[in-house]
Amino acid sequence: MFLSDLHTHTWLSVDGSESVDALCEAALRQGLGAIAITDHWDGFLPGLRDKGYAPHFMDSRDFWKLHGAKLFPEISAARDKYAGRLRILYGVELGQPQFHPAETQEFLASYDFDFVLASQHLNGTCQDYYALDYTQIDPRALMQECFELELQVVRSGAADALAHIDQPVRLMKDIAFDISLNAYRDPIAEILREMAKRGTALEINTHGLRSWYHRVSPPEWVLPLFRDLGGELITTGSDAHRAADVGAGIREARELAGAYGLRAVSYFDRHTPIILE
Ligand SMILES: [Zn+2]
Ligand SMILES: [Zn+2]
Secondary structure, eight states, rough: OOEEEEEEEETTTTTTTOHHHHHHHHHHHOOSSSEEEEEEOOOOOOTTTTTTHHHHHHHHHHHHHHHHHHHHHHHHHHHHHTTOOOOEEEEEEEEEEGOHHHHHHHHHHSSOOOOOOOOOOOTTTSSSGGGOOOOSSSSSHHHHHHHHHHHHHHHHOSSSOOTTGGGGGGGGTTSSSOOOOOGGGGHHHHHHHHHHHHHHHHEEEGGGSSTOOOOBBSTTTTHHHHHHHOOEEEEEEEEEEEGGGGTHHHHHHHHHHHHHHHHHOOOOEETTEEEEO
């Protein structure tokens, strides 16, 4: 079975510090055939830019401007070093592309990416899901809004795959919230239908297996729904921010995709999904 971890972070992510080489070494140790380097680049609503929201994500763009050009040489060196053993994708985790269509376009055109993994990391007023006090908000309204924003992410057309469809769940450990997401079948189906139409892949993100909620994202019931709505492609990603997490849960995620008749993308070659058995 060809296993791929298509969601990992290096030093180029504000919340990461690993080298490309360290992630690739770990990928080989875990028996993977491919890894995608997907550092953060996050769009931000221009009107809110100066109001102090989400400095972490504003920084990601400035950080790319300063240091982005240093990543590809690392990838290139790793491709030479691991040639024939590991496929290494030059990717990005693109947050909120719909908030900034022009700047997003300009950014994507500046780098020769193989793979764009798109995400929603901010709520509708550009507050980072990680920065909210969940005891002070209505988590149901937040989740509903999150799915509306993710539909816009898919419609932006920038995504080869949609990442962690239920990101805020990570932060809901201490509140009463039904993480089965059964109450959100309709908005989730709307996202999946749009993805199926566009050929966008759905990520099975394994972060939750290492976290308090002990399941992949999305919850398992979403996979047959995606298939029934015409979806075909899955990507598997650990969301590793350190080498020790590369490949974590990937085999389980790959087997889940297979169990529901979905096809796991082995790697992307200039945005074209390639599937090896
Ligand atoms: Zn993310
Ligand atoms: Zn990530």
